[in-house]
Amino acid sequence: MINKSVNFGLLGLLAALSLNHSVQAQQHQHSPSTPASETNTMPQQQGDQHFLNMMVHHDQKTIKMADLALQKANNPQIKALATQIKTDQTKEIEQLQALYKQLYGTEVPANAMNCMGMGQGQGMGKMMSLESLQNSPNFDQEFLRTMIQHQQMSVNMAKKASETATVPQIRDFAQAIIKTQTAQIQKLQQLSPSES
Structure with missing residues (x-):
């Protein structure tokens, strides 16, 4: 029971991290269109x-x-x-x-x-x-x-x-x-x- 809850906790954390990473990646991909000229x-x-x-x-x-x-x-x-x-x-x-x-x-x-x-x-x-x-x-x-x-x-x-x-x-x-x-x-x- 304890092991399962730990696993779920880890899975939740990993899912949150991967979601955060994909949002950042999307932001980086979108930046070259217009804001990149500004940021660069x-x-x-x-x-x-x-x-x-x-x-x-x-x-x-x-x-x-x-x-x-x-x-x-x-x-x-x-x-x-x-x-x-x-x-x-x-x-x-x-x-x-x-x-x-x-x-x-x-x-x-x-x-x-x-x-x-x-x-x-x-x-x-x-x-x-x-x-x-x-x-x-x-x-x-x-x-x-x-x-x-x-x-x-x-x-x-x-x-x-x-x-x-x-x-x-x-x-x-x-x-x-x-x-x-x-x-x-x-x-x-x-x-x-x-x-x-």
């Missing part, structure tokens, strides 16, 4: 927006690092490259902000670093690296090392965006970033002691 593009639009946000804030950090190099670097070639990087990144930020406003109708949020999913930990890590760069006993070498890593992050972000962005202007912009910042990395590596 909404996260992607957020991805596009996220990329522009992150790139603006990333470039702002780059400019801060370049400013430090202009103050503290001993090598005149590093200072010249920091000036060029600052000019490039300032222009890039203006273009990113203009594109963001054109696409989304608002300014780039000031707190995007924390609220757009990059995480406070990584944001703090970047601030700490800026502080450790400032206090580095061998500023020139540390600047080259840090800036190479920093610009490589930009290139990686841009590569991903160039493959996944739904907006053609963002794809084009990402490809331009890859070109500009890869060239910057090569110049930084040429000045880096480990590369010579």
Whole structure:
């Protein structure tokens, strides 16, 4: 008697689970008709927006690092490259902000670093690296090392965006970033002691 009731209980549970599963499966099958375009593009639009946000804030950090190099670097070639990087990144930020406003109708949020999913930990890590760069006993070498890593992050972000962005202007912009910042990395590596 007990065994039968346990069996019925299990059968009922299995039936409920299979029914629930079939409803979910039907929902997944129906979604490609109309809502799929929404469900697929909404996260992607957020991805596009996220990329522009992150790139603006990333470039702002780059400019801060370049400013430090202009103050503290001993090598005149590093200072010249920091000036060029600052000019490039300032222009890039203006273009990113203009594109963001054109696409989304608002300014780039000031707190995007924390609220757009990059995480406070990584944001703090970047601030700490800026502080450790400032206090580095061998500023020139540390600047080259840090800036190479920093610009490589930009290139990686841009590569991903160039493959996944739904907006053609963002794809084009990402490809331009890859070109500009890869060239910057090569110049930084040429000045880096480990590369010579």
